Structure formats: structure tokens, C-alpha cells
Amino acid sequence: MSLADGTVGSSYTVKNICLDEAAKRRLEVLGMVQGTSVQILTRKRGSAMVIKVRGTRFAIGKEFAMGINVEA
Amino acid sequence: MKDVINVAFIGNPNCGKTTLFNAYTGAKLKVANWPGVTVEKKEGQFEFEGQKMKLVDLPGIYSLTSYTMEEKLSRQYVLGDDVDIIIDVVDASSLERNLYLALQFIELGKPVVLALNMMDIVEERGMEIDLHRLPEMLGIPVIPVSARKKTGLDILMHAVLHHVQSSKADPIEHHHAGGKHIHDHHAEYAMVYSDDIEDKIDILSSRLKEKYPDFANIRWLAIKTLEHDEEVLKEYPIDMSGVAENSLETELVNQKFSFIEEIIGEVLVNKDKKSQTTDKIDAVLTHPVWGVPAFLLIMAFVFFLTFTVGDFLKGYFEIALEWVSNGASELLLSLGVSDWIRSLVVDGIIAGVGGILTFLPNIFILFLALAFLEDSGYMSRVAYVMDSLMSKLGLSGRAFIPMLLGFGCSVPAVMASRALEDKSDRIRTILATPFMSCSARLPIYVLLSETFFPHNAMIAAYSMYVIGIVVAIAVAKFIKIGKGKKKTNTLLIELPEYKTPNAHTIFIYVWEKIKDYLTKAGTTIFIASIVLWVLLNFGPSGMTSYINESYAAYIGKFIAPALAPAGLGQWQLAVALISGIAAKEVVVSSLSVLYGIGNILSAEGMASLATALSATGFTAINAYSMMLFCLLYVPCIATVATIKRETNSLKYTWLSIGLHIATAWLVSTLFYQVASLIAGIL
Structure with a gap:
């Protein structure tokens, strides 16, 4: 499943990232790599969400969330 | 000892770097155009124990790759001869993410002192950081400071003076030390990769050393070559056959974060979370409706x-x-x-x-x-x-x-x-x-x-x-x-912890x-x-x-x-x-x-x-x-x-x-x- 399908409050583990190279690199340097745990803190309907990765909050857009494949 | 020691301040965005920098230099400098976001290089003079120092504040960055202008600028500046020592300002409450940049600066080979900022937030959350173990694992001095309360400032500068003089690196101790690799690097480098990566680094290092004998840190050059770093490949081209035909960047990033997880596991004590003020405020301010x-x-x-x-x-x-x-x-x-x-x-x-x-x-x-x-x-x-x-x-x-x-x-x-x-x-x-x-x-x-x-x-x-x-x-x-092609919506922004605005930072800005x-x-x-x-x-x-x-x-x-x-x-x-x-x-x-x-x-x-x-x-x-x-x-x-x-x-x-x-x-x-x-x- 993609992170965009996740529910608020749940934590997921990153399986892989299907985005263009530049976007992938930007996520990687923030510590989002394979096996990283990601928690969804809040989200707006059909839009951006706030996630917590390695103790830091990030707001990410819908396309980012759709490109991050995770498992529960 | 040089007449003037050049100190570069680096760190992630929102780590309190500018506040710390301001605490040393005061308003007697040219500062950025708006708080939190340092775009231009800022310089200030400072004297400590009779030693003149030139402090330079670099832009907040997450990584030392050459993807953004800020990263390129910081890297070129730090690699140059102008920098004697680096102060890496780290947000202790986000230690895990901040250490990634720290590892890259340590890898760069210049003397680095870690300034552990925002320790008060760490305590507030009921967490503790092992200040004895952290420097042992990183091989550099680690000084807890509070930029806002202005504590630890003298100790940090003292460490800077000491560290810039000592040529010998601090001993590094890891539990995973002493692998089967022919070159055991664990005593030399904080960040040691898996054996197959280290093999590639060794091969590239010897090729690079032959071609660029004057370059100070061949290991760094080899690592960047493995990452297919745009600038390094352009300026220091080398035969990559049999070693690095494809970019190993993702693999290297993964390994760095694995090492960081190892560090966090050892130095971060009592990780149970108290309810955080930021979450309470965000419940309203980032509410889907309100x-x-x-x-x-x-x-x-x-x-x-x-x-x-x-x-x-x-x-x-x-x-x-x-x-x-x-x-x-x-x-x-x-x-x-x-x-x-x-x-x-x-x-x-x-x-x-x-x-x-x-x-x-x-x-x-x-x-x-x-x-x-x-x-x-x-x-x-x-x-x-x-x-x-x-x-x-x-x-x-x-x-x-x-x-x-x-x-x-x-x-x-x-x-x-x-x-x-x-x-x-x-x-x-x-x-x-x-x-x-x-x-x-x-x-x-x-x-x-x-x-x-x-x-x-x-x-x-x-x-x-x-x-x-x-x-x-x-x-x-x-x-x-x-061309008006459909692009991805690229929102990706850190939401830092809420904090009481710092009077000094606001004063300087206004x-x-x-x-x-x-x-x-x-x-x-x-x-x-x-x-x-x-x-x-x-x-x-x-x-x-x-x-x-x-x-x-x-x-x-x-x-x-x-x-x-x-x-x-x-x-x-x-x-x-x-x-x-x-x-x-x-x-x-x-x-x-x-x-x-x-x-x-x-x-x-x-x-x-x-x-x-x-x-x-x-x-x-x-x-x-x-x-x-x-x-x-x-x-x-x-x-x-x-x-x-x-x-x-x-x-x-x-x-x-x-x-x-x-x-x-x-x-x-x-x-x-x-x-x-x-x-x-x-």
C-alpha cells in the first residue's frame, strides 16, 4: 500500500520509494529509507499530511505520500 | 597557532544554529534576511581567551550532497582552506536526523565539534543522552549547549580551541569493531561501511591517490565517487570500471542511517514519550478544518x-x-x-x-x-x-x-x-x-x-x-x-517543535x-x-x-x-x-x-x-x-x-x-x- 492510503495515528514501515530521483534523494537525506518507521500524525482529506520520521515532523504533499510504499 | 581561527557553523535547518551564532557575535554583523532561514554567508568576529576567531554561519542543510545551492555553497566553503574547524550544531531533540549531517562532516576530514543544542527539550520529554558514549562513537568532542539560555557557550569555544590544535583524532570505540575486513577501519573512522563497500572505497582510493596526490581527504573523494556525486565526478574524474558503474548513493545513505540507529540505541536513554506540547498546539493549528x-x-x-x-x-x-x-x-x-x-x-x-x-x-x-x-x-x-x-x-x-x-x-x-x-x-x-x-x-x-x-x-x-x-x-x-507539463506537488517541509520565540533572535531580526x-x-x-x-x-x-x-x-x-x-x-x-x-x-x-x-x-x-x-x-x-x-x-x-x-x-x-x-x-x-x-x- 502507499502511505497515502494509511490512517491517522498509525505507524508504517517504508518498503520502497517510487518517485523520481530528485524526490527520492530529498526523502533519503531526511532519513526516509527502506525499513524506516513512519507515523501519520494528521492529514487533510485528499491532500497533504503530517508525518513523523525519526522523531521529526514533516508536512508532505499528496504525490509524495502516494509514491512512498509502506507496510503496516 | 594562527592569528585568527576560522570557525564554520553548520547544521540542519531549525537546529538553533543562528541563535547560537548570534549569542557569540551579537548584532555586530550582517545577518540573514529573515529568521530561521540563512541564505547568505554571515560573518562575525569574536575573541575568546585572547584568541581571535572569525565565525561564519552557513545555510541550514540536511545533507552534504550537491543537489541544492545551499549544500554546494556549504561544501565548497568547508572544503576550502578558509575553515580551520567546524561547529556542527545539532538539535538534540532530533538527534537521529541531525546525526546524518554530522556523519558527513566528520567524513569530510576537517576537525568537527558537535554542539548539542536544545537539551532542555530533551529533558522535558523525559529523555536522556549519554554524553560519555556519544563522543566515543563519533570520535569528536560533544558539548551540550543552550543557545537560548546561553549556557555552555564558553565550554564549546574552549573545546574548539583545544580540538583545532590537536592533530590526533580521538579514539573511536564501537561494539562492532574488529570485523573480518583486511583493513580494519573502525579505529580510524567513525563511519565504516559494509565490507564490500569498504573494498570499493579502497580500490577507488588507490586510483584517486595516484591521480590526485595532493587532495587532502582521498577517502571522502572515493565515497563521493561511489555516490556518483555530480561535482566530484566533474572535478575529479577517475576510472570507475569494475567498482562504481552504478551510483551506490542509496546504499550508502542506508548504511549511514543504520549506524545512526546503532548510536541512538546506545546513547538515547529512556525513550518513553511524554505528551508533547507541539502535538497539542498542532491539534488546533494544523487541524483539517480549523x-x-x-x-x-x-x-x-x-x-x-x-x-x-x-x-x-x-x-x-x-x-x-x-x-x-x-x-x-x-x-x-x-x-x-x-x-x-x-x-x-x-x-x-x-x-x-x-x-x-x-x-x-x-x-x-x-x-x-x-x-x-x-x-x-x-x-x-x-x-x-x-x-x-x-x-x-x-x-x-x-x-x-x-x-x-x-x-x-x-x-x-x-x-x-x-x-x-x-x-x-x-x-x-x-x-x-x-x-x-x-x-x-x-x-x-x-x-x-x-x-x-x-x-x-x-x-x-x-x-x-x-x-x-x-x-x-x-x-x-x-x-x-x-512546458506546462503535469508535475508532482512537491510539498516537503519540516515542521519544527514549537518554541517560545527567542528575544535576542527577534531583536536582531527586527x-x-x-x-x-x-x-x-x-x-x-x-x-x-x-x-x-x-x-x-x-x-x-x-x-x-x-x-x-x-x-x-x-x-x-x-x-x-x-x-x-x-x-x-x-x-x-x-x-x-x-x-x-x-x-x-x-x-x-x-x-x-x-x-x-x-x-x-x-x-x-x-x-x-x-x-x-x-x-x-x-x-x-x-x-x-x-x-x-x-x-x-x-x-x-x-x-x-x-x-x-x-x-x-x-x-x-x-x-x-x-x-x-x-x-x-x-x-x-x-x-x-x-x-x-x-x-x-x-
Whole structure:
């Protein structure tokens, strides 16, 4: 499943990232790599969400969330 | 020991680096254009135990790759000979993410001291950091500091002095030390990769050493080659056959984070989470429903403060200005200087520059509020809250931050658009941002709205801000830059912990703005006032006391017909608008000089302006049209120059100028014609 399908409050583990190279690199340097745990803190309907990765909050857009494949 | 030690401050965005830097250097330096975001290199002098030091603050970055301008700049600077030692400022409450950058700087081979900032937040959360184990694992000194409370500052500098002198690296101890690899690197390097990667590093190192024997840190070069780092491959090309045909960057990043997880597991004690203040605040401010109303309420409050408190203080400035103006006039009279000098000083300079200075309170409060929003951590939430709206425009929510900063000053706002990765997004944001009503336009609204809408002045002025936002959004929506292909919405922004804004950081930020404003009053506006005075008092037939025969009148009369459809057909208004391109405030000082009104913002000044303008059939409709024109036409010279620098394109600079003039003319003409028609029917 993609992170965009996740529910608020749940934590997921990153399986892989299907985005263009530049976007992938930007996520990687923030510590989002394979096996990283990601928690969804809040989200707006059909839009951006706030996630917590390695103790830091990030707001990410819908396309980012759709490109991050995770498992529960 | 060198005469001056060069210390570079580096760290992630929002790690408190600038606050720490300011704690050492104070306000005696050139600082960034807005808090939290360091774009330009800042330098400061500092002396510790008789040793002179030059401190350099580098931009906040997440990584030392060469993808962004900030990363390239930091890397080149740190790699150069100018840096003796690096202070890596780390947000202890986000240790896991911050260590990634730290590992990269350690890998770079220069002496690094880790400044562990925000330890108070760590304690607040019921966590502890093993300050004995952390330096052991990293091989560098680790000093806990608090930039806000100014603790640990001397110890940090002491460590810097010590560490820069000791050539020998500190011993590194790991539990995983002593692998099967032929070269056991664990005692030498903090970051040791898996055996197959280390093999590749060894092979590349020997090839690189042969080709570039003088390069100081071959291991770093080898690692960057494995990552297929654009700059390194270009500047230090090497045979990569059999070793690094494909980029191993993802693998190297993964391994670094695995090591960081190992460190965190050992040094971070008692990780149970207490309920966090930030989550409580965010429950409201980033709420799916209440987030937007909360933002609008906060902005309404900011403008309320700007107008009410600012205007209250402005009253006192006006009294002072009147006193200075009268005093100067009497003094010059008693000195017996010629009338034209007295006119230049009193009607030209004091009326022009002084009129602008009376706005200092409004400007001060607006920037104070913006600094507060930025330093508290709210500004990046705005990007999230406004993302739905901005993505409808095909922009990331992040593009809203430059627009919001545009309420303060268009120059830093246009510069803030650098944070947008996509070039066409950046240019659309740059084109849209100057339509947001900057603080320099405020004097014009205050003057015209209080003169012509005495009972609804605040509403008239507030409407300008709303119209500015609407036009900016429309511009972003309808301007197409580039191929117009469907792109991904690139919102990705850190939401830092909320914190009580730091008084020192805010003071420095606001002081910089006030200084800019005063400098502008003393230079641009000073010169514009004199030039305007000369144009008004001299004509083709020499010095003239008939303003109608002055050069200014000739210029104004030439342009005025073009502005007539917008109800701005008087030559004085044309002159005021042209001079306003130097700086928007000059429109106000021009009006005061053009109509010969001293202290134009006082009640009497406004009354005489109203009388002077009404005599020519200038009504509230004309005044509102004038306000619209001032809101929308060409931004000041400084903004145009910034647009040129940021877009690096004359085409876009001219596009911006043309877009502003066309929009201003169309909107104000449309308003004037429709409003006049309605007024005629009524």
C-alpha cells in the first residue's frame, strides 16, 4: 500500500520509494529509507499530511505520500 | 597557532544554529534576511581567551550532497582552506536526523565539534543522552549547549580551541569493531561501511591517490565517487570500471542511517514519550478544518496590531516631526540662509524623509509579528495549512511562505522563493509575490484612506491586502511558465517543535529590518526627495516658483493622459507614481512635496491634501483607484533588482515589470470606470 492510503495515528514501515530521483534523494537525506518507521500524525482529506520520521515532523504533499510504499 | 581561527557553523535547518551564532557575535554583523532561514554567508568576529576567531554561519542543510545551492555553497566553503574547524550544531531533540549531517562532516576530514543544542527539550520529554558514549562513537568532542539560555557557550569555544590544535583524532570505540575486513577501519573512522563497500572505497582510493596526490581527504573523494556525486565526478574524474558503474548513493545513505540507529540505541536513554506540547498546539493549528480559520485569525490579529498600536505610536512621531520641521525652519531663518536652501531642507528633505520616518512604528510592529511567527515555528505550518489552496494553483504549499513574507518586504520574500525546488514554480512565485502588499505601501494606504475614508480607513486599507492576495493568486494560477507539463506537488517541509520565540533572535531580526528602513530613508528616499525638489523648483527657464513650469510638471503632464482613464489624470499623481518606483513610500513624500504640505500625515496635513485634491475634482473613488494602482504597479527598484538576480533572466524581469504595469492600469481603470458609473446613477 502507499502511505497515502494509511490512517491517522498509525505507524508504517517504508518498503520502497517510487518517485523520481530528485524526490527520492530529498526523502533519503531526511532519513526516509527502506525499513524506516513512519507515523501519520494528521492529514487533510485528499491532500497533504503530517508525518513523523525519526522523531521529526514533516508536512508532505499528496504525490509524495502516494509514491512512498509502506507496510503496516 | 594562527592569528585568527576560522570557525564554520553548520547544521540542519531549525537546529538553533543562528541563535547560537548570534549569542557569540551579537548584532555586530550582517545577518540573514529573515529568521530561521540563512541564505547568505554571515560573518562575525569574536575573541575568546585572547584568541581571535572569525565565525561564519552557513545555510541550514540536511545533507552534504550537491543537489541544492545551499549544500554546494556549504561544501565548497568547508572544503576550502578558509575553515580551520567546524561547529556542527545539532538539535538534540532530533538527534537521529541531525546525526546524518554530522556523519558527513566528520567524513569530510576537517576537525568537527558537535554542539548539542536544545537539551532542555530533551529533558522535558523525559529523555536522556549519554554524553560519555556519544563522543566515543563519533570520535569528536560533544558539548551540550543552550543557545537560548546561553549556557555552555564558553565550554564549546574552549573545546574548539583545544580540538583545532590537536592533530590526533580521538579514539573511536564501537561494539562492532574488529570485523573480518583486511583493513580494519573502525579505529580510524567513525563511519565504516559494509565490507564490500569498504573494498570499493579502497580500490577507488588507490586510483584517486595516484591521480590526485595532493587532495587532502582521498577517502571522502572515493565515497563521493561511489555516490556518483555530480561535482566530484566533474572535478575529479577517475576510472570507475569494475567498482562504481552504478551510483551506490542509496546504499550508502542506508548504511549511514543504520549506524545512526546503532548510536541512538546506545546513547538515547529512556525513550518513553511524554505528551508533547507541539502535538497539542498542532491539534488546533494544523487541524483539517480549523487550520485555515486559525491562520486567518492570526493574520487578522497581526494587521490589527499593525494598524492600532502602530498608529497610536505614530501620533508621537508626528508631533516630533512637526517640532523638528518648525525648529529647522526657524533655525535656518535666524542663520539668514537663502530661501532656496531653507525650502530644500524643510520642504524637500525633512518633509520627504521625515514623513517616511513616522511610519517606523507600523513597520516595527509588522516585522515584530512576522519574526514571532517565524521563530515560534508557525511559519512552516502555514505551508501545510495552505497546501490545498496552493495545489489548486499547481504550486506547493511552500510557495505560500514567500507570499506571506511579502507582507513585510518584497525583497526577502522574492529571495525566500529559493526554497522552491522547481524552476517554473519559483518563477511563478517570484512574479506573484510582489503583488502581496508590502509594508512600504502601507503609508500610501494610511494617507489616502484616512484622508478620503475617515470612517472606514481600516477597512479601505485592509481591502488592499485582500486584493493583493487575490491578484497574486490569480497571477500564479494563470501565468504559464515552461512546458506546462503535469508535475508532482512537491510539498516537503519540516515542521519544527514549537518554541517560545527567542528575544535576542527577534531583536536582531527586527533591528535589521528597522536598519534597512532607516538606511532607505537616509539614502534612496533622501536622494529621491532632493531630486524631486529640484525637478519641482527648476524648469526650462531656470529656478521657478511656479510649480506648473517645473520639469516635474512637464514629465507629469506627458504621462498623465495615460493615467486619466483610471481617474489619475493629474500630473502631480503621475510624478508621485514615477518617483514611487525608487521606493513605494516615496509616493507619500512626493505628494507632500508636490502639494507643498509639511507633515502630511497629521490631521491638518491630511485636511490640506484633501482640500488640494478635491479642488481638482478628486474624490474618494479617485483615491481608491490611486491605492489600487500603488498596490499593483511596478515594485520598487530594490525588488526589481532582486527579481533580476533571482531569476537571472532579463526576460522574466521585464515580464514582471510589464505584468505589474498592465495589471495596475487595468484594475484601477476598471474600478474607476465602474465606480464612477455607479456613483453617477446614485
